[in-house]
Amino acid sequence: MVDVRGVHKSYGPLEVLRGVDLRVGAGEVTVVLGPSGSGKSTLLRAVNHLEKIDRGFVAIDGELIGYRRSGDRLHELKEREILRQRSRIGFVFQSFNLFPHLTVRQNVAEAPLSAQRRPREEVEELTAELLDRVGLRDKADAYPRQLSGGQQQRVAIARALALRPKVILFDEPTSALDPELVGEVLEVMRDLARSGTTMIVVTHEIGFAREVADTVVFLDEGLIVEQGPPAQVLDAPRHERTRAFLGKVL
Amino acid sequence: MTAPSVPETVTLAGGAAAPLGAADAGSLRVIRARHPWRWAAAGVVLVLLAMALNALVTNPAWDWPTVGRYLFAPSVLRAVVLTVQLTALGIVLGFLLGTVLALMRMSRNPLLASVAWGYVWLFRSVPLILQLLFWYNLAILYRRISFGIPFGPGFFDVGTMDLIGPVTAAALGLALHQAAYAAEIVRAGFLSVGHGQLEAAAALGIPRARQILRIQLPQAMRTIVPTAGNEIIGLVKGTSVVYIMALPELFYQVQVIYNRNGRVIALLLVAAIWYLALTTVMSVAQYYVERRFSRGSARALPPTPLQRARRLLAVRRQARARALADAGTAS
Numbered sequence: 001m002v003d004v005r006g007v008h009k010s011y012g013p014l015e016v017l018r019g020v021d022l023r024v025g026a027g028e029v030t031v032v033l034g035p036s037g038s039g040k041s042t043l044l045r046a047v048n049h050l051e052k053i054d055r056g057f058v059a060i061d062g063e064l065i066g067y068r069r070s071g072d073r074l075h076e077l078k079e080r081e082i083l084r085q086r087s088r089i090g091f092v093f094q095s096f097n098l099f100p101h102l103t104v105r106q107n108v109a110e111a112p113l114s115a116q117r118r119p120r121e122e123v124e125e126l127t128a129e130l131l132d133r134v135g136l137r138d139k140a141d142a143y144p145r146q147l148s149g150g151q152q153q154r155v156a157i158a159r160a161l162a163l164r165p166k167v168i169l170f171d172e173p174t175s176a177l178d179p180e181l182v183g184e185v186l187e188v189m190r191d192l193a194r195s196g197t198t199m200i201v202v203t204h205e206i207g208f209a210r211e212v213a214d215t216v217v218f219l220d221e222g223l224i225v226e227q228g229p230p231a232q233v234l235d236a237p238r239h240e241r242t243r244a245f246l247g248k249v250l
Numbered sequence: 251m252t253a254p255s256v257p258e259t260v261t262l263a264g265g266a267a268a269p270l271g272a273a274d275a276g277s278l279r280v281i282r283a284r285h286p287w288r289w290a291a292a293g294v295v296l297v298l299l300a301m302a303l304n305a306l307v308t309n310p311a312w313d314w315p316t317v318g319r320y321l322f323a324p325s326v327l328r329a330v331v332l333t334v335q336l337t338a339l340g341i342v343l344g345f346l347l348g349t350v351l352a353l354m355r356m357s358r359n360p361l362l363a364s365v366a367w368g369y370v371w372l373f374r375s376v377p378l379i380l381q382l383l384f385w386y387n388l389a390i391l392y393r394r395i396s397f398g399i400p401f402g403p404g405f406f407d408v409g410t411m412d413l414i415g416p417v418t419a420a421a422l423g424l425a426l427h428q429a430a431y432a433a434e435i436v437r438a439g440f441l442s443v444g445h446g447q448l449e450a451a452a453a454l455g456i457p458r459a460r461q462i463l464r465i466q467l468p469q470a471m472r473t474i475v476p477t478a479g480n481e482i483i484g485l486v487k488g489t490s491v492v493y494i495m496a497l498p499e500l501f502y503q504v505q506v507i508y509n510r511n512g513r514v515i516a517l518l519l520v521a522a523i524w525y526l527a528l529t530t531v532m533s534v535a536q537y538y539v540e541r542r543f544s545r546g547s548a549r550a551l552p553p554t555p556l557q558r559a560r561r562l563l564a565v566r567r568q569a570r571a572r573a574l575a576d577a578g579t580a581s
């Protein structure tokens with residue numbers, strides 16, 4: 001499904017990813033943990049090619065993301081083709097990034113209409129259904145600034161779902177929220193996980209990881225230090241670094 | 251009242267605020283804070299305004315009867331129309347070209363970016379009046395203009411004078427000059443849109459052209475419109491520079507008239523009144539355009555002056571109706 005192999009990424013002299021390998025099977029939820037600056041956001045952004053990588057590759061359903069292979073070379077794809085690939089990968093940002101001048105309904109419908117060119121009627125139906133699913137049916141005509149943070153993030157999730165994505169990437173979706181709003185967003189994500197959505201989630205919500213994740217990955221200084229089922233990584237970490245990190249966040 | 255839990259009268263100790271009792275809640279009246287200095291300042295300003303108005307109306311040198319006679323004279327109206335045409339052409343063409351230049355400047359193609367930079371540099375640096383004179387004299391520089399393959403054979407050519415008459419030359423001159431400023435205004439607007447917006451659009455796979463038109467431009471308009479409004483109003487008045495091309499726009503026309511009849515002040519007033527009228531229309535239009543593009547930027551849009559007036563009337567009417575109803579039940 002999602003196949004990340006030997007991904008390297010540097011910003012100038014700073015090596016942020018130093019050979020990351022990660023597999024996520026269809027319908028699985030992978031939670032990525034790690035200290036600040038360990039490269040979690042960079043890894044997610046590499047998966048949908050928002051960030052170009054220096055070495056290694058990312059493939060989804062066997063299709064290379066951002067590149068075309070010929071022989072032993074990878075040629076970068078044209079922007080249009082990259083955009084097409086991205087339109088099947090959902091991304092939920094920490095800061096929501098909703099389009100403030102569009103209503104909730106328009107935010108959700110934009111990409112299916114313009115990126116996937118699906119018929120308007122179908123998209124309208126889908127939008128209504130998704131807003132229902134995230135509990136915001138009555139906010140369809142509101143503008144993002146008229147919503148609470150938790151509601152905005154739920155709209156952002158509906159917007160990602162509208163792509164009917166093969167995988168959804170979440171970059172700290174609850175970190176910008178007040179504590180009492182975190183629950184409603186996690187509830188929506190839990191519901192997605194139950195219904196078999198493939199997800200890669202960067203979060204500091206250990207409880208969510210324990211309950212929902214199939215695999216927990218601990219990233220530190222650009223390397224995956226440890227990975228496995230939550231019971232193993234969270235409760236019986238083998239690595240000293242993992243233990244130190246969990247000691248701090250738990 | 252029997253055995254009130256709160257004393258009827260509260261003694262104030264040294265002016266300290268009286269603690270509120272539960273019984274007070276309904277009976278307390280709100281008195282707004284008073285601002286004596288505001289009233290004093292307003293009074294001073296009103297007196298000054300009255301003095302200025304008096305000087306304007308009573309001094310016969312302003313010659314108001316002549317102003318009235320020429321304000322709607324056909325030659326003046328024709329001049330106003332030409333001024334409006336020049337402004338419209340200058341703005342529309344200027345902003346179209348300016349937008350293209352701004353997109354070129356922001357493109358990843360270094361050649362396009364440098365050409366746009368060079369254009370802005372050149373047309374912003376040479377005074378408008380010189381540019382207009384160059385266009386006016388274009389026919390001297392290039393007698394004929396030919397259309398065809400670049401550096402190859404031409405298919406047909408026309409005399410420069412036939413193609414570019416004085417009005418076209420003036421409109422072109424204004425537009426090309428305006429484009430340099432418009433490019434920077436549009437670019438500033440695009441730069442003001444948060445990076446997260448583009449990132450979200452890219453992550454959703456929205457096609458590039460659509461990202462610009464649907465996501466970036468409407469948000470950029472919020473910054474573009476106020477500055478553009480400034481420019482448009484500047485251009486309404488800027489068209490008066492065109493008088494050096496002997497085009498009968500407003501400023502040129504009033505000069506023609508006062509050179510004939512010697513009523514300089516009165517005719518300058520006529521021109522001033524028309525410029526005021528035109529810019530007023532623009533300012534009102536700007537208000538509504540800004541409102542249009544501020545959707546979603548605030549939690550709720552403030553009402554327009556018209557809506558406010560209507561709401562005020564409605565409230566009055568309701569109050570009156572209620573008063574009548576009360577009077578009815580009382581009698």
Ligand SMILES: Nc1ncnc2c1ncn2[C@@H]1O[C@H](COP(=O)(O)OP(=O)(O)OP(=O)(O)O)[C@@H](O)[C@H]1O
Pocket residue numbers: 011014016034035036037038039040041042043
């Ligand atoms: N565009 C960039 N240019 C230079 N350095 C960058 C850039 N983006 C990220 N970095 C650096 O890369 C490192 C990893 O960043 P990243 O955002 O992936 O961390 P993270 O694990 O998501 O941290 P956090 O939990 O704080 O979000 C950091 O040291 C950061 O300073």
Ligand SMILES: [Mg+2]
Pocket residue numbers: 040041042171172
């Ligand atoms: Mg991060």
